[in-house]
Amino acid sequence: MRITVRELYHDTYYFFSKQIKMIIFISISVTFLNIFLEMLFQPDMHISSIIENNHFINANSLLELINNMNIYEKHQLLKYSIVKIMIFLASKTILTSSIITLILFLSNMIKDSIISLIYSFLSFLPSLFMLNFLTVIIIQLGLMLFVVPGVLLSIILPLSPIILSFKHGGLISSIRTSMYLSWKHIKIIGPGVLFWIFGKFFITILFLSYMHVMNKNIILFMLNISINIIFSILIIYLFRFYMIFIRS
Secondary structure, three states, rough: OOHHHHHHHHHHHHHHHHOOOHHHHHHHHHHHHHHHHHHOOOHHHHHHHHHOOOOOHOOOOOHHHHOOHHHHHHHHHHHHHHHHHHHHHHHHHHHHHHHHHHHHOOOOOOOOOOHHHHHHHHHHHHHHHHHHHHHHHHHHHHHHHHHHHHHHHHHHHOOHHHHHHOOOOOHHHHHHHHHHHHHHHHHHHHHHHHHHHHHHHHHHHHHOOOOOOOOOHHHHHHHHHHHHHHHHHHHHHHHHHHHHHOOO
16 A cells, blocks of 8 residues: 555644644643653752853853863753753653554554553553653764764654554664664655654744743743644654554
């Protein structure tokens, strides 16, 4: 069965329009969770003042800023960076797992009961968290070493959570299969991922442009919800692709 971008776009739009209330609810819930975790693990007051005052942006270089810190400040900055990464991974994992579980439930791939739905959601979280951790490291290394390979990795790795949800292999196997399938069908996967990347960039610029006229916390709250919705659309698009692929 031949897979086309047009068909995937139509299927994604249809599913999103039918489940838009649930997707918005999930996006808002994940945003609230992210805010709660941010409040729970607030950094040292001095580190907070550095971040708030945009010292990272105004410094000649990040290395220069770190070199001017004492041991305690470096330790607090490292701890804050690790916490931020963990919060990001936790939010991304819960959002991805929620959308995938929703699709599986509506596609009758999960038995029609709340218990089975909750079990499927919770059992998927640990492995998905580890998968997200691995893919984020791989993508960031690609971006640090060479920008183009980093962007390419961003395109060929997002299919791995979908593959993992079907239990077609472990973490490494899901990553390898994602890279193989995405590269083979890059003309189909690419537009979806690029939509996510450019959509996130455009919305971020749009919301930040209103930072001086609206409350910063409200802007960031709305920005996070919008980004979560766009990411949900990407998950739906990739899930539909894989469903068609394994049935063809």
